[in-house]
Amino acid sequence: MTVTTKFKSGRTEPGEAYVSDHSGSPHAHFMRLTSYALVPLGALSAWWILGLAGKTLDGVRAEIARPIPAIVLLVFGVIGMVHARRGMDDIIEDYVHDDALKAQALVANLWASRAIAALWVVAILLLAAPK
Amino acid sequence: MADADIDRLAARRPLSPHLTIFKPILTMMMSIAHRITGAGLYVGMAFLTLFLLGAAIGGGAFSAVSWIASGFIGNLIILLIVWAIFHHLLGGVRHALWDRGLYMDPRGRELLAQGTLVGGILLTVLVLIFKTLAS
Numbered sequence A: 001m002t003v004t005t006k007f008k009s010g011r012t013e014p015g016e017a018y019v020s021d022h023s024g025s026p027h028a029h030f031m032r033l034t035s036y037a038l039v040p041l042g043a044l045s046a047w048w049i050l051g052l053a054g055k056t057l058d059g060v061r062a063e064i065a066r067p068i069p070a071i072v073l074l075v076f077g078v079i080g081m082v083h084a085r086r087g088m089d090d091i092i093e094d095y096v097h098d099d100a101l102k103a104q105a106l107v108a109n110l111w112a113s114r115a116i117a118a119l120w121v122v123a124i125l126l127l128a129a130p131k
Numbered sequence B: 001m002a003d004a005d006i007d008r009l010a011a012r013r014p015l016s017p018h019l020t021i022f023k024p025i026l027t028m029m030m031s032i033a034h035r036i037t038g039a040g041l042y043v044g045m046a047f048l049t050l051f052l053l054g055a056a057i058g059g060g061a062f063s064a065v066s067w068i069a070s071g072f073i074g075n076l077i078i079l080l081i082v083w084a085i086f087h088h089l090l091g092g093v094r095h096a097l098w099d100r101g102l103y104m105d106p107r108g109r110e111l112l113a114q115g116t117l118v119g120g121i122l123l124t125v126l127v128l129i130f131k132t133l134a135s
Helices: A024-050 A057-064 A067-095 A099-128 B003-012 B026-057 B060-069 B072-099 B106-134
Strands: A002-004 A018-020
Touching: A024 A067, A024 B072, A024 B106, A057 A067, A057 A099, A057 B026, A057 B060, A067 A099, A067 B026, A099 B026, B026 B060, B026 B072, B026 B106, B060 B072, B072 B106
Parallel strands: none
Antiparallel strands: A002 A018
């Protein structure tokens, strides 16, 4: 991402020049580290997610309320949404040019991703809890 | 110069029409598809969370979510999520290979682009077949 500075270039007014905030490499590294974890987690989760189609409540419980599917889906949801949040940040920074709207969209993205991850964890825990 | 003048001049300045004039090539399409599937999975995870919450609460809440999820649209959304996972996953593997300097030549990157497209569909169909056989 870029930040404004007081730097005055030949082409811009003061405060209008953009410089890097040096978050690019850590961002790329973060996306890669999470994606390595998401390769096995995503492939396994896809298998169980497809099994949810057209199931009854007992069918859904039988599909994912077992230790390994529950744990894999739990971790997939959390790491997936962390990865998705940073990816959506990229999309917002690329396409939203209005500064105020961009700042709002980034905050909305942060909390939407946290809400999805939190509710995902609660739902899986409730499903997997012994009845 | 007044702001209005700058805005007027900026409006008259021609923008690069990039997408509308570039010849559509596969690597470019797969790059766009990677972003679309990524954004789609964000929304897909929100839908799945609602479905799982409904199942976790049970009773009327599950009836409400399964009314949508067990219909054609619900099945289509689940199938699209699974395809998006595989497409985005293979797109990520492609990037991991490029990070190591592999498959960066014209033939290599074309091969990877084709592999992402075909592989994503193939894995989805395979999982669908095995899942149908297993149930």
